[in-house]
Each structure stands twice: as structure tokens, then as C-alpha cells.
Amino acid sequence: MHKLSKRLEAIFQLVPVSAKVADIGTDHAYLPIALSLSGKCSKIIACDIKERPLENARENIEKFSVNDIETRLGNGLEPIKSGEVDTVIIAGMGGDVISGIIGSCPWIKNSDITLLLQPMTSAEVLRKYLCKNGFEISLEVPLSENGKIYTVIKAFYSGKVISFDDGYYYTGKINAKTSDGRAYIEKQLRRIDDCINDLSRTDNLKSVFKYVEIKNYINNLLEI
Numbered sequence: 001m002h003k004l005s006k007r008l009e010a011i012f013q014l015v016p017v018s019a020k021v022a023d024i025g026t027d028h029a030y031l032p033i034a035l036s037l038s039g040k041c042s043k044i045i046a047c048d049i050k051e052r053p054l055e056n057a058r059e060n061i062e063k064f065s066v067n068d069i070e071t072r073l074g075n076g077l078e079p080i081k082s083g084e085v086d087t088v089i090i091a092g093m094g095g096d097v098i099s100g101i102i103g104s105c106p107w108i109k110n111s112d113i114t115l116l117l118q119p120m121t122s123a124e125v126l127r128k129y130l131c132k133n134g135f136e137i138s139l140e141v142p143l144s145e146n147g148k149i150y151t152v153i154k155a156f157y158s159g160k161v162i163s164f165d166d167g168y169y170y171t172g173k174i175n176a177k178t179s180d181g182r183a184y185i186e187k188q189l190r191r192i193d194d195c196i197n198d199l200s201r202t203d204n205l206k207s208v209f210k211y212v213e214i215k216n217y218i219n220n221l222l223e224i
Contacts (some may be wrong), residue, residue: 166213
């Protein structure tokens with residue numbers, strides 16, 4: 001079996017035992033194959049929006065002789081029917097794209113469904129979307145791979161709309177107690193510093209003050 005990347009391994013570890021899983025944007029289907037070989041899941045559906053990646057997935061599924069993975073072609077969660085799965089994995093996309101996929105799926109607003117999300121960019125957009133639309137983030141796993149730092153977000157629908165300080169959307173539930181957690185927070189701090197420097201060249205003082213407040217929030221996390 002192809003060794004999972006650290007990102008996919010982190011997701012693998014968060015998948016509940018006996019889960020019914022939909023892997024959205026499956027690409028080569030490495031994660032569904034690993035889940036199948038582990039015997040961890042009771043149902044696995046691998047989806048992709050394009051035929052070529054799905055064909056790659058089918059070839060790998062056949063290569064590793066697993067017969068309990070169903071492949072489906074379609075946009076986001078459209079190929080999945082309500083009640084078919086209790087765990088949804090959306091990894092390797094931008095936070096804005098993941099937000100759009102979730103927002104286009106009415107049945108995902110169910111407290112019994114576990115969301116495992118891995119945004120490649122714009123994680124703050126995804127966190128804000130989740131919090132503003134009744135989803136609760138229960139856990140985040142920061143990790144570094146190939147010189148880059150990522151987060152895996154575990155969330156579910158609670159129906160509660162909660163507003164946080166803007167700084168929260170940049171760091172979520174990540175803390176500085178681990179080296180990867182500190183690295184993630186420091187990365188976000190650098191992003192905010194860049195925004196402040198760019199805005200300082202304009203007359204948009206309101207936005208400058210906003211990002212200074214975010215910077216203060218993040219700095220407090222590093223001092224804890």
C-alpha cells in the first residue's frame with residue numbers, strides 16, 4: 001500500500017470506527033484504500049468531480065484488490081444521498097471551496113455527521129463559515145509536511161451560531177503547546193504582518209486596526 005502522507009494519515013486517525021465514509025475529491029483514492037485495508041469502515045464512497053482522477057482511483061482500488069469502495073462521479077457532495085454516510089472527508093482544497101461544498105448540501109446539517117476537513121489555503125474562511133452556519137469545530141490537528149504547515153479540522157453541526165474574535169478564525173483550536181501548533185500560529189502571524197504592512201501604505205486605517213487586533217490575539221496564543 002502507498003504510504004499515506006502526513007495529512008492523510010492525520011485524517012485516517014480521526015475517522016470513527018465502523019464509519020460510513022464519503023471521500024470528496026478522492027483523486028488517487030489512497031485514503032479510502034487505506035481505510036478499506038484497515039477494516040475500519042463499514043462503507044466507503046470515493047467521489048471526484050473529474051473522470052480522470054476517478055479512473056486513477058479505480059485503477060488503484062483494483063491494484064490493491066479492495067472490493068468495498070464505491071466510486072462516484074460528481075460535483076462535491078451531489079453524488080451522495082442523505083443518510084448514506086456519517087463521515088464526510090473533504091481534503092486538499094481551498095477553504096473557500098470546501099465552504100461552498102458544505103453550503104450546497106442541505107443534509108449535511110446533521111449532528112450525527114462527522115466532518116473531517118483539510119484546507120490547503122484560506123482556513124480562516126472555512127472556520128468562519130462553519131461558525132456562522134451552525135457548525136462546531138471540536139478538534140484541530142496541526143501538522144507539517146514538506147516544509148509546509150497544515151491543519152485538519154474535525155467539526156459537526158450543532159445548530160448554534162457563534163461569533164468569535166476575528167483572530168480565532170486564523171488559528172481555531174490550535175495552540176502553541178506542540179512544535180507544529182506553534183509553527184502554524186507563527187505562520188498565521190506572518191500573514192497578518194504582511195497584511196498590516198500592505199495596508200499601512202493606504203488610507204484604510206479601519207482595516208489596519210482590524211489586523212492589529214488579530215495580531216494581538218495571535219500573539220497572546222504564543223505567550224500562553
